[in-house]
Amino acid sequence: MEARGLERRFDGGRVQALRGADFVVREGEFVAVMGPSGSGKSTLLQLLGALDRPSGGEVLFRGEPLGAVHDLAGFRARTLGFIFQSFHLLPTLTAAENVQVPMFEMPWPPRERRARAEALLAAVGLGERLDHRPATLSGGERQRVAIARSLANGPQLLLADEPTGNLDSESAGKILDLLERIHAERGMTLVVVTHDPRVAGRARRTLRMLDGRVVSDEDQREGAPCSS
Amino acid sequence: MLFLTVVLKNLLRRPARSLLTLAGIAIGVAAVVALTSVAWGFEGSWERAYAARGTDLIVTKVTSQSPMPAPFSESKRAELLRMPHVRQVNGLLSDLVSIEESPTVLVFGWEPGGFLWEHLHLVQGRWPADEKEKTAVLGVVAADILKKGVGSTVVVETGEYTVCGIFDSGALVENGAVILTLPQLQQVTENEGKVNFFNLRLDPGTTPAELEDLRAAIRARFPGFSAFTAGEVAQNNSAIRVAKAMSWATSLLALLVGAVGVMNTVLMSVFERTHEIGVLLAIGWRRSRIVRLILYESMVLSLSGGIAGSALGFAAVKLLQWSPILRGKIEGEVSPGLFAVALSVALGLGMLGGLYPAYRGSRLPPGEALRYE
Amino acid sequence: MRSVRPLCAVGALGLAAWAAQYTADQLIARIMDAQKTSGFRTRARLIRTSAGTGAEEVTQLLIKGRREGEAAEVLYQALWPPAVRGQALVVQRRPGHAAGGFFYEPPDSRRPLTAELLARPFFGSDLSVEDLVEEFWSWPSQRVAGREALEGRACYILESRPPAGAATAYSLVKSWIAPDLALPVRIEKYFRDGRVAKRFTAERLLKQAGGRWAAARVVVSPAGGHSRTVLEGTKSERDLLLPAEQFTLEGLKNSLAAATP
Numbered sequence: 110m111e112a113r114g115l116e117r118r119f120d121g122g123r124v125q126a127l128r129g130a131d132f133v134v135r136e137g138e139f140v141a142v143m144g145p146s147g148s149g150k151s152t153l154l155q156l157l158g159a160l161d162r163p164s165g166g167e168v169l170f171r172g173e174p175l176g177a178v179h180d181l182a183g184f185r186a187r188t189l190g191f192i193f194q195s196f197h198l199l200p201t202l203t204a205a206e207n208v209q210v211p212m213f214e215m216p217w218p219p220r221e222r223r224a225r226a227e228a229l230l231a232a233v234g235l236g237e238r239l240d241h242r243p244a245t246l247s248g249g250e251r252q253r254v255a256i257a258r259s260l261a262n263g264p265q266l267l268l269a270d271e272p273t274g275n276l277d278s279e280s281a282g283k284i285l286d287l288l289e290r291i292h293a294e295r296g297m298t299l300v301v302v303t304h305d306p307r308v309a310g311r312a313r314r315t316l317r318m319l320d321g322r323v324v325s326d327e328d329q330r331e332g333a334p335c336s337s
Numbered sequence: 338m339l340f341l342t343v344v345l346k347n348l349l350r351r352p353a354r355s356l357l358t359l360a361g362i363a364i365g366v367a368a369v370v371a372l373t374s375v376a377w378g379f380e381g382s383w384e385r386a387y388a389a390r391g392t393d394l395i396v397t398k399v400t401s402q403s404p405m406p407a408p409f410s411e412s413k414r415a416e417l418l419r420m421p422h423v424r425q426v427n428g429l430l431s432d433l434v435s436i437e438e439s440p441t442v443l444v445f446g447w448e449p450g451g452f453l454w455e456h457l458h459l460v461q462g463r464w465p466a467d468e469k470e471k472t473a474v475l476g477v478v479a480a481d482i483l484k485k486g487v488g489s490t491v492v493v494e495t496g497e498y499t500v501c502g503i504f505d506s507g508a509l510v511e512n513g514a515v516i517l518t519l520p521q522l523q524q525v526t527e528n529e530g531k532v533n534f535f536n537l538r539l540d541p542g543t544t545p546a547e548l549e550d551l552r553a554a555i556r557a558r559f560p561g562f563s564a565f566t567a568g569e570v571a572q573n574n575s576a577i578r579v580a581k582a583m584s585w586a587t588s589l590l591a592l593l594v595g596a597v598g599v600m601n602t603v604l605m606s607v608f609e610r611t612h613e614i615g616v617l618l619a620i621g622w623r624r625s626r627i628v629r630l631i632l633y634e635s636m637v638l639s640l641s642g643g644i645a646g647s648a649l650g651f652a653a654v655k656l657l658q659w660s661p662i663l664r665g666k667i668e669g670e671v672s673p674g675l676f677a678v679a680l681s682v683a684l685g686l687g688m689l690g691g692l693y694p695a696y697r698g699s700r701l702p703p704g705e706a707l708r709y710e
Numbered sequence: 711m712r713s714v715r716p717l718c719a720v721g722a723l724g725l726a727a728w729a730a731q732y733t734a735d736q737l738i739a740r741i742m743d744a745q746k747t748s749g750f751r752t753r754a755r756l757i758r759t760s761a762g763t764g765a766e767e768v769t770q771l772l773i774k775g776r777r778e779g780e781a782a783e784v785l786y787q788a789l790w791p792p793a794v795r796g797q798a799l800v801v802q803r804r805p806g807h808a809a810g811g812f813f814y815e816p817p818d819s820r821r822p823l824t825a826e827l828l829a830r831p832f833f834g835s836d837l838s839v840e841d842l843v844e845e846f847w848s849w850p851s852q853r854v855a856g857r858e859a860l861e862g863r864a865c866y867i868l869e870s871r872p873p874a875g876a877a878t879a880y881s882l883v884k885s886w887i888a889p890d891l892a893l894p895v896r897i898e899k900y901f902r903d904g905r906v907a908k909r910f911t912a913e914r915l916l917k918q919a920g921g922r923w924a925a926a927r928v929v930v931s932p933a934g935g936h937s938r939t940v941l942e943g944t945k946s947e948r949d950l951l952l953p954a955e956q957f958t959l960e961g962l963k964n965s966l967a968a969a970t971p
Contacts, residue, residue, distance in 0.1 A: 186621025
């Protein structure tokens with residue numbers, strides 16, 4: 110996945126969230142995007158997730174510009190998984206039902222949807238909590254449900270926006286363990302936007318953003334120190 | 338999990354609001370059902386009565402306002418009998434009369450020995466012996482309303498009549514009526530030599546074209562008169578026309594109010610869930626699925642309201658039928674056809690009320706919806 | 711300013727109409743003219759309701775009238791219940807004479823309208839026989855006492871007082887007359903001690919064929935409020951030619967005999 114000269118302006122140009130971001134994310138990488146509030150991290154994530162259109166520049170996925178993708182919803186459904194800071198589960202649905210919500214876009218019968226949801230919840234350690242509603246789950250458990258949901262349709266790219274932002278440090282650690290494990294086991298590309306250095310510490314690579322630009326690109330595996 | 342589960346659980350998220358909207362629709366649909374049921378039932382009852390009498394054509398004076406046509410001379414009978422295809426002519430006088438303690442009862446005067454009597458089944462007693470006898474027969478419903486049996490006396494205007502029989506007809510309009518012989522009713526209402534309807538039986542095998550010719554000939558020969566087929570008389574009855582117009586007007590109003598109510602509810606729930614719609618779009622839902630979600634929600638709401646409203650409407654008709662003023666006069670029709678109409682009205686409401694919110698919901702840009710808190 | 715002027719004009723017209731004074735005689739003449747017909751037949755129900763129990767007593771009535779020149783006759787006949795069936799009050803009016811008539815009771819009793827009979831209730835209702843016989847608008851003392859709007863309708867208040875020595879229970883009758891309807895919409899009758907004896911209220915005012923107005927319901931509320939009576943028309947025909955025989959003792963006897971099994 111590649112970003113070329115990405116720009117995004119809001120309010121008729123008065124607010125400039127991105128001022129020309131360039132970088133490449135290779136398949137299977139675990140990349141952390143760091144930066145202070147207002148540096149443009151979340152905007153960048155929405156552009157990568159095809160939820161928003163850039164004001165300038167383009168995003169390419171496997172060499173193809175997202176602007177040219179005919180069925181963006183289908184692309185999001187099959188290729189991407191989203192994880193949000195505040196989970197965004199549907200409050201009226203149980204854990205198993207929440208995980209099935211994205212599956213309506215796949216040609217699977219109800220029974221298969223249920224089986225997949227159960228398997229995914231078991232994989233994130235919630236096999237015993239299938240029929241609990243979000244309100245009866247802890248923050249960490251909710252984020253696990255959200256992660257299971259993001260994996261529902263077997264995506265190739267996971268986009269996470271501050272996944273530990275609303276969690277205490279113990280839960281946060283467990284969620285990071287889980288994300289790391291998924292990344293390792295399923296070999297999927299993982300882009301995490303965060304300002305938590307512990308999250309960045311788990312990533313192989315950290316992009317630092319300031320005022321809408323990528324200001325540094327560090328690869329931990331090559332021994333570059335991580336400063337915070 | 339089924340898609341419908343999501344729809345239902347969304348509606349249950351705000352049970353009070355959903356229930357109130359549902360109640361609004363139910364009341365609207367109930368009004369539609371009750372009025373339509375009565376209008377259809379009334380019309381059906383007259384149609385059944387004429388069909389059972391074996392009446393092919395009804396000749397009467399055209400009136401615009403009064404529920405009963407004005408009496409006219411029965412001397413036209415001979416001329417009608419001479420017209421082509423006319424086999425039998427029965428004159429009858431009908432009037433709405435306040436009898437004893439009941440507000441109004443339909444009273445018929447029928448020719449002794451005429452064909453109108455043939456379709457009635459005597460439940461008790463006997464038929465009037467001749468036109469001189471001061472006797473009356475009562476429909477089963479009329480007997481019940483007036484609390485009369487064979488041998489009791491019923492006072493119609495200035496006349497006092499002994500009830501000689503109780504009959505049953507297939508049609509409520511006749512079951513709720515008192516029947517005297519024509520000369521007796523003419524005398525007591527001071528309408529000697531007058532009737533206000535002729536019932537005509539035609540030759541078997543009269544073609545529709547011949548029937549049309551006959552009607553034209555009757556209109557030409559008797560200016561101010563009209564010849565109706567059984568179905569048309571009911572349609573031309575001013576009371577039925579008013580009932581039907583009212584049922585249409587109410588339906589339209591209910592439809593409008595209901596649609597606005599549904600739209601309000603669904604639109605509010607869409608605005609409340611702006612962020613959630615953003616999430617659904619982010620996890621890959623197509624806009625068409627968002628449209629479906631919102632439309633289904635409004636349709637489930639209005640359909641449940643429609644079912645509840647139909648039940649309520651049919652119950653209201655039953656109650657109306659037993660109210661002292663309307664007892665024996667209306668007969669609500671409770672038919673699958675009417676139920677289908679009620680459900681279509683409800684479904685129409687759901688579509689109408691859900692379309693705009695669905696459009697609004699699906700037009701939300703996902704990024705913006707996600708940023709919306 | 712341009713829009714104000716027509717408004718003023720309309721207002722002035724309204725005032726002019728309001729200011730068109732009617733004298734007492736003109737008001738009475740309007741009503742009498744509107745009621746004039748060769749003959750009429752009305753079917754009515756007389757319903758008396760007791761305030762305490764709410765019990766209703768229904769009497770079915772046939773009311774017929776005929777006019778010959780300036781003379782007029784009105785017949786009030788009970789059709790039901792059986793206890794009073796056939797009983798009838800016949801009122802005869804001739805110009806320059808006090809109202810006369812008789813009370814018929816089957817099979818052949820004919821009683822003149824004595825003071826005792828006039829004071830009796832009319833078929834058990836809150837109306838007295840006098841209420842149907844006495845024509846207070848022909849009393850010599852009539853005056854317009856003022857104007858009042860009743861339910862948004864401009865009315866003249868007419869005060870009628872009986873001459874000394876008249877055989878009436880009342881000392882004053884006030885009628886609220888709507889000149890545009892040529893109809894009294896309320897009548898109050900007062901006892902000699904000045905108390906209201908009863909109030910008549912016209913309800914369900916309907917425009918008849920020919921532009922004439924009529925009340926389909928008259929509510930009679932006597933002082934004390936223990937009961938009230940509603941006279942409700944169920945059917946009405948006008949401009950009939952009714953034979954004089956129907957208003958005589960013989961006629962009543964014959965019609966009753968013909969109508970009974």
